[in-house]
Amino acid sequence: MSRYLKNPFGIRFKLVFLSSFMLIIPFLGYQYILEMEEYLRRGQEQTVLGAARALATALNERPELFDEGAYGRARQSDDLYVYPVFYQLALDDGTLVDWQDYQRYELSYGKNDTIGTQLNPHSPFARYYHYDDSLNFNLLVGEYNRSLYAYLKVVDDSVVYRSQESLSVHRNDFLQISLVTREGDFKRYVVSPRGPEFLYAYEVGEDLRDISALRHEESISGQWYEVPGGYEIELRLPLTMLGDKLGFAIYDVDNPQRRTVSSVVATSNVNDMEMLGSLRRPTPEIDRIVEGMGHTNSRIQVIDRAGRILLSVGDIQTATGLALSDEPVGSRGNKYWRLLEDRLLLPLYYQILTKPSNDFIDDLYAGGTAAGFHIDSALSGESVTQFRTLDDTQTRILEAAYPILADGDVLGAVVVDQNMNGIRTFRNQALETLFNTILGVMIVITFGLFAFASRISTRIRDLRNQAENIIDDNGRLKNNIVASRSSDEIGDLSRSFSDIVERLAQYTSYLENMSSRLSHELRTPVTVVRSSLENLGMVSQDKDSEIYIQRAEDGINRLNLILTNMSEATRLEQMLQTSEKERMDMAKVIMGCVEGYRLAYPEFELVADIEGPAIVSGVPEYIAQLMDKLIANAVEFSFPDQPITISCRVVRDQAVVRVANHGPLLPDEMKGRLFDSMISVRPQEKQKQPHLGIGLHIARLVTEFHQGQIRAENMREGEGVAVTLAIPLLAE
Amino acid sequence: MARRIAIVEDEAAIRENYADVLRKQGYEVQTYSNRKDAMRAFDIRLPNLAIIDIGLENEIDGGFTLCQALRSMSDTLPIIFLTARDNDFDTVSGLRMGADDYLTKDISLPHLSARIAALFRRQDVLDQPTSPENLLQRDKLSLDIGRLTVQWNGIPVPLTVTEFWMVHALVKFPGHVKSRQVLMQESKIFVDGSTITSHVKRIRKKFIQVDESFDCIETVYGMGYRWNMQAGSGSNEP
Numbered sequence: 001m002s003r004y005l006k007n008p009f010g011i012r013f014k015l016v017f018l019s020s021f022m023l024i025i026p027f028l029g030y031q032y033i034l035e036m037e038e039y040l041r042r043g044q045e046q047t048v049l050g051a052a053r054a055l056a057t058a059l060n061e062r063p064e065l066f067d068e069g070a071y072g073r074a075r076q077s078d079d080l081y082v083y084p085v086f087y088q089l090a091l092d093d094g095t096l097v098d099w100q101d102y103q104r105y106e107l108s109y110g111k112n113d114t115i116g117t118q119l120n121p122h123s124p125f126a127r128y129y130h131y132d133d134s135l136n137f138n139l140l141v142g143e144y145n146r147s148l149y150a151y152l153k154v155v156d157d158s159v160v161y162r163s164q165e166s167l168s169v170h171r172n173d174f175l176q177i178s179l180v181t182r183e184g185d186f187k188r189y190v191v192s193p194r195g196p197e198f199l200y201a202y203e204v205g206e207d208l209r210d211i212s213a214l215r216h217e218e219s220i221s222g223q224w225y226e227v228p229g230g231y232e233i234e235l236r237l238p239l240t241m242l243g244d245k246l247g248f249a250i251y252d253v254d255n256p257q258r259r260t261v262s263s264v265v266a267t268s269n270v271n272d273m274e275m276l277g278s279l280r281r282p283t284p285e286i287d288r289i290v291e292g293m294g295h296t297n298s299r300i301q302v303i304d305r306a307g308r309i310l311l312s313v314g315d316i317q318t319a320t321g322l323a324l325s326d327e328p329v330g331s332r333g334n335k336y337w338r339l340l341e342d343r344l345l346l347p348l349y350y351q352i353l354t355k356p357s358n359d360f361i362d363d364l365y366a367g368g369t370a371a372g373f374h375i376d377s378a379l380s381g382e383s384v385t386q387f388r389t390l391d392d393t394q395t396r397i398l399e400a401a402y403p404i405l406a407d408g409d410v411l412g413a414v415v416v417d418q419n420m421n422g423i424r425t426f427r428n429q430a431l432e433t434l435f436n437t438i439l440g441v442m443i444v445i446t447f448g449l450f451a452f453a454s455r456i457s458t459r460i461r462d463l464r465n466q467a468e469n470i471i472d473d474n475g476r477l478k479n480n481i482v483a484s485r486s487s488d489e490i491g492d493l494s495r496s497f498s499d500i501v502e503r504l505a506q507y508t509s510y511l512e513n514m515s516s517r518l519s520h521e522l523r524t525p526v527t528v529v530r531s532s533l534e535n536l537g538m539v540s541q542d543k544d545s546e547i548y549i550q551r552a553e554d555g556i557n558r559l560n561l562i563l564t565n566m567s568e569a570t571r572l573e574q575m576l577q578t579s580e581k582e583r584m585d586m587a588k589v590i591m592g593c594v595e596g597y598r599l600a601y602p603e604f605e606l607v608a609d610i611e612g613p614a615i616v617s618g619v620p621e622y623i624a625q626l627m628d629k630l631i632a633n634a635v636e637f638s639f640p641d642q643p644i645t646i647s648c649r650v651v652r653d654q655a656v657v658r659v660a661n662h663g664p665l666l667p668d669e670m671k672g673r674l675f676d677s678m679i680s681v682r683p684q685e686k687q688k689q690p691h692l693g694i695g696l697h698i699a700r701l702v703t704e705f706h707q708g709q710i711r712a713e714n715m716r717e718g719e720g721v722a723v724t725l726a727i728p729l730l731a732e
Numbered sequence: 733m734a735r736r737i738a739i740v741e742d743e744a745a746i747r748e749n750y751a752d753v754l755r756k757q758g759y760e761v762q763t764y765s766n767r768k769d770a771m772r773a774f775d776i777r778l779p780n781l782a783i784i785d786i787g788l789e790n791e792i793d794g795g796f797t798l799c800q801a802l803r804s805m806s807d808t809l810p811i812i813f814l815t816a817r818d819n820d821f822d823t824v825s826g827l828r829m830g831a832d833d834y835l836t837k838d839i840s841l842p843h844l845s846a847r848i849a850a851l852f853r854r855q856d857v858l859d860q861p862t863s864p865e866n867l868l869q870r871d872k873l874s875l876d877i878g879r880l881t882v883q884w885n886g887i888p889v890p891l892t893v894t895e896f897w898m899v900h901a902l903v904k905f906p907g908h909v910k911s912r913q914v915l916m917q918e919s920k921i922f923v924d925g926s927t928i929t930s931h932v933k934r935i936r937k938k939f940i941q942v943d944e945s946f947d948c949i950e951t952v953y954g955m956g957y958r959w960n961m962q963a964g965s966g967s968n969e970p
Contacts, residue, residue, distance in 0.1 A: 527837040530840070531745075534842070535749050564838065574819050574820055575926065592951075596954020624954060
């Protein structure tokens with residue numbers, strides 16, 4: 001057994017190792033979910049493109065919707081967006097409350113929007129060091145009933161009105177309106193009030209200061225009124241006046257004596273037709289059509305050929321494409337589970353997963369025009385979908401653009417955007433569930449396998465231990481294997497082991513009992529012979545026959561002795577079973593025995609070396625019987641005129657008795673079996689008396705009865721054999 | 733009138749051999765090969781002595797059953813077990829059943845007849861007064877050699893014939909060590925040493941039942957046994 005290297009990897013380890021291949025399952029699950037995400041993304045792509053296509057189809061062949069004409073490219077911040085107002089606005093109420101919540105769309109113009117004019121010539125950079133914040137205004141432009149409405153909330157520390165007698169319009173605070181008509185004419189109007197009043201607008205010529213060029217414009221109406229810290233202007237002009245460009249400028253005069261313009265804040269450069277900001281009109285028809293598309297959970301934009309956004313519905317932050325509940329239901333029931341999940345699992349998972357945030361800013365669309373590859377493609381007539389990743393938040397945005405056609409010309413494009421957070425969140429939730437499930441399953445399987453393997457290896461080890469314990473050092477069957485009742489292979493193995501050992505035990509027992517049985521069986525015929533001989537002896541008076549009868553009786557007696565010896569061991573075993581041990585001194589018993597042997601074997605020198613007391617628990621008679629056998633053995637094998645040494649010592653917790661004689665050595669192969677039944681090493685010629693090898697067997701039986709050990713070995717010095725008997729001392 | 737001996741033995745040769753010897757000695761011998769036949773005969777008339785084998789034909793313990801039945805019929809009828817079974821357990825069982833002696837089949841016919849004679853003699857002299865020359869007095873112990881009875885302190889000790897002869901051998905010369913061999917010869921049995929050991933044990937037990945402080949039979953290890961006069965000295969001095 002020890003010849004083989006002990007395998008460092010037991011069954012348990014192997015099974016656990018094999019089970020580690022299960023780790024491939026979460027990997028497959030992960031791959032599957034990624035596949036699914038990809039699939040969903042394609043689906044979303046198709047959906048988005050489909051939505052764009054549907055909308056574009058609805059807008060196809062309707063060029064009137066895009067009739068704003070050819071816009072010029074203008075600086076974005078110069079543009080004015082016209083909000084559709086759905087109710088009547090009063091110009092003469094002296095307040096802005098009727099604008100209601102449109103006011104939040106108002107745009108601010110201030111220091112950064114100052115411009116230089118003929119009245120206050122300066123370099124474009126002058127504003128950075130020269131002008132203060134004392135002048136600024138908020139502007140809102142709306143449309144109602146084919147008219148353009150606007151208000152300006154001007155903050156001005158000193159309001160200077162046109163003096164009553166002054167004809168010129170430029171020596172006080174005034175408003176300039178610049179526009180390009182549909183015919184493409186550049187026109188400028190000035191509102192220069194003599195106090196809070198209804199607006200009286202002049203069209204001006206090349207130079208504002210040219211009084212002769214002033215011409216009253218009736219179609220511009222409205223009111224100028226003062227408010228704390230400044231003034232407010234509400235005005236209206238018919239849309240028919242307007243082309244596609246419009247601008248407002250507030251000229252500020254702070255000193256009522258000198259009356260020079262100190263600063264001008266404008267929406268764009270109002271004195272240059274080319275630089276004038278664009279007017280972005282609402283497109284109610286498109287709006288209605290888009291509205292008809294319903295809520296698509298995406299952001300829809302309609303852009304015109306110039307990339308200007310005509311309409312934008314929806315909010316990219318909430319356009320997730322998928323309707324998701326925040327919390328997956330069910331899996332979060334248990335409080336402890338939730339705690340575990342939040343504290344341990346989710347932080348772990350999000351080491352590898354990215355959690356998208358909805359707090360992103362799509363700066364691409366912050367302004368009024370849209371740009372990008374997809375838009376360029378759509379405007380050149382090709383539908384396209386693309387993904388864009390916002391760098392700061394790892395948010396991906398899906399964009400689909402589809403061209404709007406009319407007579408083969410591209411009029412504009414429909415852009416439908418969705419952010420991918422929906423799918424990402426969905427994927428993350430799926431992965432969380434997958435990881436949780438797999439973690440659970442893996443734990444269960446691993447523990448299960450471990451337990452299973454432990455059970456198996458325990459059983460096998462158990463079986464091995466049992467198998468090792470079957471025979472003792474002398475090769476005698478000691479125990480049996482407890483047959484397992486389980487029906488599997490190990491149980492089978494255990495049962496067949498048990499069966500084998502049982503048969504072996506039966507065979508051994510048969511061998512061991514054979515002498516006893518044989519003697520028992522032989523006794524009856526021997527008795528028949530002997531009683532017959534005795535009868536014959538009584539009957540016969542013949543001298544000759546008497547001799548034969550005598551010889552026959554001798555033979556029978558000898559046979560009888562053999563039979564008695566044969567059953568001695570069995571008889572002793574039976575007696576041992578019913579014997580009770582008592583406290584006894586080994587030294588005294590051995591001493592007594594030695595005295596007896598000196599009488600019994602006067603021809604041998606018996607050297608006793610006995611130190612006592614050696615108190616053991618035992619039966620003195622049996623010890624004496626054992627000694628009888630040992631001495632008989634020693635005497636028989638001793639060389640003549642050599643002493644036989646008998647010693648008794650207490651060595652640690654054992655009484656050790658040693659009987660040594662000088663004589664022939666034991667054959668090596670017999671050493672372990674010497675104490676077995678019917679084993680004899682006597683050479684045939686030495687057998688004066690019948691020997692069955694029962695003597696040392698009896699010695700062993702007695703030794704075992706006393707829980708001791710006995711062994712025979714060749715003496716190291718000199719030729720001889722020593723039998724050593726060790727019996728545990730009585731614990732006191 | 734001749735004494736009647738019943739032999740219950742399933743082995744015909746042995747049975748007849750024993751019967752022949754006993755007939756020659758003047759006994760009237762009836763032989764039975766199984767328990768049923770024997771019981772039928774015993775129901776009609778009891779013998780003066782019964783020799784029984786334990787294993788009878790198909791009954792492993794038929795002898796024991798028979799012995800019990802006989803003992804219930806008569807308290808005084810001498811019963812001898814004569815069997816091939818020589819183990820201690822059967823011996824104890826047999827004697828406990830009320831048998832007067834337990835002999836193995838190793839015993840020679842002269843020994844057997846000596847024992848039978850002794851048992852009959854014991855029965856015969858039971859009524860007669862004890863003759864003083866047959867009495868052996870040692871301290872508290874008194875042996876009646878004629879009746880084969882033992883008394884300790886005036887209390888009878890129920891010894892079998894074998895046991896009586898052993899005690900007699902020991903007591904004849906108190907203090908002398910008697911080897912197992914000698915005891916075997918004296919008690920007219922032929923067994924091995926360990927059987928003598930168990931015989932001695934039984935004798936001790938019987939005395940101890942009468943007197944708990946009995947300590948007269950001393951084991952001299954390696955040699956044999958001796959009778960100690962001084963009760964209480966149980967030393968193993970050789």
